[in-house]
Amino acid sequence: MRYAEDGTPLVLRRFVEGALEHEDHFDADGERIRREEYDREGRLRRTMLWDPGEATAREHVFHRRNGGPMYAQTFRPPKRPGGKPQEESVTFFDEDGNVESRQDGTLTPVVHRALDALSGGHPTIVAVEARQADDDVLGYRRDHVRTVFVAHNSHLRSTSSSLDDLRSTFRKLFRHLDTMGAMVFLTDSQRAEAEALVGRRDNVWVMPHAAPGAATHTEVERDPRLVIMMGRLASQKRTDHGIRAFVEVLEQHPDARLEIYGEGARRAELQQLIEELGVRHAVSLEGFTNQPGREYRRATLCLQSSRFEGAPMVFVEALRQECPIVSYDIRYGPADIVDHGVNGFLVPDGDIPGLAQRTAQVLGDPELAASLRAGCAGVDGRFGQEAFAARWFELFRALDADMPDSVRR
Template identity: 25%
Template sequence: MKKKLFMTVWDMAVEKGGINKVMLRRSSLFSNEQFESELLTFDYKPNYGEIEKELRQTGQLAANCKITNVYDYYRDKLSQSEMTSQQKAYYEKASKLYENDDYWVEAEDNYARYFLNGMYIKYKKWNDDRVIEFIDYFTDNRIRIRREEFHKDGYINRETFYHSSNNKKNQERYYTKDGFCYLNIWYNHIKGNQQRLFLFSPHYQKAQSFANRIEFHTAWLNEICNLEPVKPIVICDGAGTASRVIGMDDSLVEKVYMMHSNHFEAPYTLGSKYKENLNEIIEVIPKGYTTVVLTKAQQLDLHKEIGNRGNIHVIPNFVEVNDKEVEKDPLLVTMIARYSPEKRIDEAIHSFAKVVQNVPKAKLEVYGAGAEKEKLEELIKELKLTNNVFLKGYTNHVQDIVTKASVSLITSSDEGMSIALIESLASRTPVISYDINYGPSEIIENGVNGYVVPNGDKEQLAEKIIHLLNHPEEVATLGAAGQKLVATEYTPEGYYEKWHDLLHNLPELEVY
């Protein structure tokens, strides 16, 4: 009988970064004759069905692996029938721009405001496909009191109520396909925190009460693990889900905690404070719970600070070697990074200003997404680099992108182990990286498969870029060495073997 392997993360999306990518790759490897993988999420999204479908179509999610969201789980479990005729009629009416002759309508693009005898009554929002997303309702004093959010299949998915004093939410109600309210969340409209959650079933009239969302999520994890005929394993991938997994009944599940990032705050080195979101994982390590990190350096730092109990394991990420024969652009440099402060893309751009002085036709293409896009665009204009530096947006085809480049850059303030680094090496593209914790100095050997420069040294970063752009023969040599390293040390087979051995030798822990 197959053993269920649950992997927890706060959310999944089509355009997400490293942790989601690692989980999807691992779930593909472990959807086999011994294991059945399932990804568990805790956020609220009305379109997980579409996300799962697209991830499957693009080959990122294995055919026999699924994504289960806590809200979708209870919605589907507690639905007794399909939509009623009343629901269908209401959705049809709600979808229309002009419902009847009673309203005066101000419409523009994908929204509309509705007035009744001069009074503002409600607001509608459609998506780009003209599918209704939500309706807001207002009092006579133009204070929003309620929002209805629609599922694409035509029923109200969630209803939010707002307090009249400050327009902050004080209650959310979640509905099944047939209109039954299965969950009610109370909020303090002043502080914004949750006050209580209530779970309802159409099969009995006793409501389950939870003090907060963490308690609710933990109860859900216990419920789904209790349904398994063989004791399952939960890999806690997302740091935001650690408190949920920690609270689970140890008699129902075997637990593995994963650290995908550096666990220190700035300056991200031994002796620094721990990151708040990883504190909970660090605290359970002394209790004997199996924990996985990506590099030997991080393992050593944890041993120095909390001791070596033999339960901190190193399993680095893996990639497939890219054997495509693609002619490299001798003047192209790439970065794969979120547009966020910790990636320090601004420093790469400043360095590239010096590169362009020496190699005027050099190009830097940065692939990613994030809140800093406008700020970075302004910097590019300010440094007069609009013909040399380009923000290319998100891509799911990293290795195809980096294969064309001569050089790849990493300027992050900290990493767990950059996937972009080994993806670049796998594509015969040498990497120039700041010397940061963790990863680069463990993988890059100076002058062999790339270069590591002092952390924050924009001058040396620029010098190494200029050097490689002026020496394409060295790019070829370093790239070949990098690809050979990946083909030896960071393979799917090696990754699977390490995880397989770990999961088959989890320690027997005392159940508290």
């Protein structure tokens, strides 16, 4: 920190592991007016400018490797306290630091320039998996580029939604289906419900998740009394349903145990529920694990109670380790992965007693448990990495064939 004679701060520097991360500059009243951020090599990468007294920066200037300005984004102050600043304009600079052009709106022009630079005019496929990036890419159209939008979650507002009750992000995507290279869903059931609304489309594909690697931890002994849950401790996962169901399981199998793997915002709430239900001896929050395969291999059953999914990866991971599944039959995924009565059981959405009944049934019948484990065979053929790669390469070839001959030469 450097101060003026009257004690007012002028410059504040922050270092991380000996390297300068950023430097804040203050005016005569001690108000921050500029921040300079540096990369790991010590190069200036961004300058942020504030009007005195404002909590949010009015301008972000992004720099070239030589320190000159590349582009700048300006913002209007938030409309209400605690709100987000409003994107106002983007200014581009040439190599000499002179203003090249200015456009009102968001960073979309910057994204387009970056994609142009990355593709270099060569045949390119751009895959978009985060809905936050949709707006930037939907309007990106080049003869040598085809765009693919991947849905990792339900396009509907809730599990009880009608076919046309779409999330706003997907409503926009569906309006632009004719301009994109492909729309990818993770399950046949989600594609079917989407096409029931928008009609049959040749550019709508299904690409299930791939099971990670081969079966592992085969030396681990299976525990006939152990049930596990795997996933974030978030509202979407409804972990509390699994805990409540297990209370009923314990009435039939007092020596059974439920281990819950994952972290999230609901941890304290779920721990309190375990205490209130008096099942601390049998139900435990185990936190994050970096060996999920080992935990599936130890367990007799995997219990899932999500509110909605796209295609739950934990299902594929569990089957790979010969761990049968008991799950709610929700949109989407469980019915596309679990073969009812063969490698697990599906119960109606929200039916906690149903979860408990099926879980207790498997724990109480070793022959049934063995049969369900045997039913997990074949997961590689459906969800193996070779099948996953083959599906994607088929899509890539189709998109490449759709490009003009002048681009493909």
